[in-house]
Amino acid sequence: MDQTMKECPMTDPIPSPDTILTLAYKLADAAAVETLQWFRAAELLAENKLEAGFDPVTQADKAAEQAMRAVLAQYRPQDAIVGEEAQDQTGTSGLAWVLDPIDGTRGYVSGTPTWGTLIALNDGEAPIFGIIDQPYTGERFVGGLGHAFMERVGIKTPLATRNTVNLSEAIIFTTFPEVGSASEAAGFHQVAQACKLTRYGMDCYAYALLASGQIDLVIEAGLQSYDIQAPMALVRAAGGVASDWRGGNPMNGGRCICAATPELHAAALKMLQKVPLD
Numbered sequence: 580m581d582q583t584m585k586e587c588p589m590t591d592p593i594p595s596p597d598t599i600l601t602l603a604y605k606l607a608d609a610a611a612v613e614t615l616q617w618f619r620a621a622e623l624l625a626e627n628k629l630e631a632g633f634d635p636v637t638q639a640d641k642a643a644e645q646a647m648r649a650v651l652a653q654y655r656p657q658d659a660i661v662g663e664e665a666q667d668q669t670g671t672s673g674l675a676w677v678l679d680p681i682d683g684t685r686g687y688v689s690g691t692p693t694w695g696t697l698i699a700l701n702d703g704e705a706p707i708f709g710i711i712d713q714p715y716t717g718e719r720f721v722g723g724l725g726h727a728f729m730e731r732v733g734i735k736t737p738l739a740t741r742n743t744v745n746l747s748e749a750i751i752f753t754t755f756p757e758v759g760s761a762s763e764a765a766g767f768h769q770v771a772q773a774c775k776l777t778r779y780g781m782d783c784y785a786y787a788l789l790a791s792g793q794i795d796l797v798i799e800a801g802l803q804s805y806d807i808q809a810p811m812a813l814v815r816a817a818g819g820v821a822s823d824w825r826g827g828n829p830m831n832g833g834r835c836i837c838a839a840t841p842e843l844h845a846a847a848l849k850m851l852q853k854v855p856l857d
Contacts, residue, residue, distance in 0.1 A: 596724040611714035613642040643680035679805040683782030699808035709812030722816030740819040741792040744842035746773040749795035752785035759800030766854035786810035790817035820844040
């Protein structure tokens with residue numbers, strides 16, 4: 580066991596930032612073993628969660644979340660767990676780990692390296708720490724508790740959103756062209772029409788690009804809590820803004836705007852606040 584784990588016994592309800600970082604790395608490493616094993620493998624099987632449409636889950640999704648839960652059972656059994664592929668687990672510490680083993684399973688089964696493992700730690704009010712891990716490209720994006728960096732092959736690069744303030748200069752992303760409901764799609768496309776460039780299909784990797792200063796806006800709808808908590812922690816740590824389409828806390832899912840600057844966020848929010856609640 581590494582030294583930071585020794586300094587924070589499992590009975591301690593408030594782990595140190597170093598302990599949280601070390602444990603989050605253990606979670607990401609455990610998930611990567613499973614996701615890389617099955618990525619682009621002929622044996623990969625995709626079950627459909629939907630009767631209409633296609634929302635896949637694979638053996639890699641299930642195995643990766645199980646692996647992360649096993650790490651938490653060893654080091655932080657008193658913490659709650661919210662995950663995509665298994666039942667939520669209650670805790671006694673006031674902290675909750677929010678896990679999405681493969682965000683972007685459609686991309687995963689298609690062989691595109693735009694999926695990622697999402698790991699967030701929530702203190703009961705907001706995610707205070709988040710990781711977007713893309714093990715195939717070797718990129719680990721980390722934000723919160725004083726951290727904002729991308730690590731690859733042992734080299735850490737600072738993360739910072741760029742300073743775009745006008746929609747006319749912005750690059751905007753969302754995962755699906757249809758976004759969500761018809762009214763949500765109309766709201767998104769109104770913002771997108773004011774932007775310089777619109778791109779689709781990146782799932783969680785779009786938020787990593789935003790935190791890296793490559794793009795300016797990510798706007799989505801129909802999210803779950805495990806889809807957004809790690810990305811919003813990362814974006815905020817890099818200097819960006821994250822809210823729902825009414826300006827509130829997006830951590831429980833639904834609609835989300837993540838923007839590089841407050842000015843850009845305000846411009847998009849002004850349009851999206853008009854979208855009716857479905």
